[in-house]
Amino acid sequence: MTVQILNYRTEGPASAPPLLLGPSLGTSYALWDKVAPELSVTHRVVRWDLPGHGGSAAGLIGPGATVGDLADLVLALADSLGIERFAYAGVSLGGAVGLQLAVDHPERVESLAVICSSAHFNGAKAWEERAERVRREGLAWLVESANARWFSGDFTVPELVRDHAEADPEGYAACCDALAAFDLRDRLGEISARTLLIAGRDDPATPPAQLREIADAVPGAALVEIPGASHLAPAQCPEAVLTALRAHLDGGAKRGMAVRREVLGDAHVDRAQDRQTPFTARFQDFISRYAWGEIWTDPTLTRRERSMITLTALVAHGHYDELAMHVRAARRNGLTPEEIGAVLLQTAVYCGVPAANSAFATAQRVLAEEDE
Incomplete structure (x- = not known):
């Protein structure tokens, strides 16, 4: 029996350190189009689609799904690719998956970057209502407001808006269920991976205060705020996100150089x-x-x-x-x-x-x- 896994795309040398990139609700791995090719110069980049989004089957999760279920799907993808330990970066729901991985599977997460996300998403009610309406009416009513929710000013990425329109309503609604049930605030102190938080200063969905809440609770975490960025910062401000991620991902080399000097002189x-x-x-x-x-x-x-x-x-x-x-x-x-x-x-x-x-x-x- 063939086990279904998340749809994914890999870039970069197979021998390079692995880096998994998670998307936001309503988008596909195209969210990382302006960032992943640059990161693949030094990393084996694996970007994936949420169930019901892009090329991932909606049936990978169902009603009542949790972020833990999504994290398990990411681990199954990593296992299928022979990846044991990895760096991880994710946006919004993808960032929540990263937090879940870091608390439940610390042995797998080398470093963590959480972008325009939260340790909770403002309570269950709004997400439960959204899930119910999407199951009843589909996604057209949400697509109309995508630009306002995702970007500041007149900026838009037509490919991502199209991904939103083409997402499977059942898969999207199950992801809403996961967001409704998500709250890791009481476990943030357990995270041991090197952690970076990136906030969009103009983000109405997960404003900087929610990223600051994580940064204050995770030992040693760093916080970067990007001016002019809204909820999908890697699409709207890719250079700023790249700069922050490169500095963060270089931590392994810097730590290694320090140990190398201590041991070899x-x-x-x-x-x-x-x-x-x-x-x-x-x-x-x-x-x-x-x-x-x-x-x-x-x-x-x-x-x-x-x-x-x-x-x-x-x-x-x-x-x-x-x-x-x-x-x-x-x-x-x-x-x-x-x-x-x-x-x-x-x-x-x-x-x-x-x-x-x-x-x-x-x-x-x-x-x-x-x-x-």
């Missing part, structure tokens, strides 16, 4: 940076972002333990120049010369005596240099 990292060329720049970014920003910062293992594993792996593969660097790193991470010797002795058993012989020679030289 400023002198080594400075030399690596000085040798960097346009040809090697993406590889250096990959090292800082993934190896140091994700693996070495994972609290499951201590840095001492990671040093011992790294020494063993380098001996096994005969990478003795790298071994010298990581003997120095092991000392910074608290290993004594005796402990380093014990690790290398273990490699003699499992990696071979010749490999361990070369490793001992390399380590002895490095330790002697440190003593001097």
Whole structure:
């Protein structure tokens, strides 16, 4: 039996860090048309459609749906693409999905950006009434006011208005049910992912005060307000949204660079940076972002333990120049010369005596240099 998943579009290198982009109610992944291609230079971008919107089947959710149901659909999509941990950014209902993912599945969310959204959407009554009327009359009455609800001034995006008109009423109404039931205000303090809030200063649906409420409750969260932006900021002010998202998403590389310097030392990292060329720049970014920003910062293992594993792996593969660097790193991470010797002795058993012989020679030289 084939399991249906959300309709989606991917952009960017398959090996790049994954970034999931969620849409607003009434739109499709076209909401991200002016932003996703730029983000795909450094990320594997996956943008998706809500049930009953764009190419997603309305039957993926039904009456009484919750934002948690939508979050489960996003996780199923990520699983189908082999994506375990990801950065996430979402607008309005898409932002609410991101908040739900961050509180219920913190191990999956690397970072979070919530755009023109809220931890609640002003109570259930208005959404219940909207859902009931959409089921009874369809969407024509709502499409007429789309520009006023979504954009400031005379700005419009005809493709998004068309998406609104073509949305399935049942799928749209089920999404309204999800908004009616949504309220995460008492759980915002549980969010551990790096979090950015982006507010449209002219947004009547989710005004800046609602984003500020989230920023005040989520530990370490940052808030950016975009002048001239209404509810669909990525469509109306894409450059401002891009600037904020790029700075936020770079946090992994910055954190990784800090850890890299702590473990390997400023002198080594400075030399690596000085040798960097346009040809090697993406590889250096990959090292800082993934190896140091994700693996070495994972609290499951201590840095001492990671040093011992790294020494063993380098001996096994005969990478003795790298071994010298990581003997120095092991000392910074608290290993004594005796402990380093014990690790290398273990490699003699499992990696071979010749490999361990070369490793001992390399380590002895490095330790002697440190003593001097």
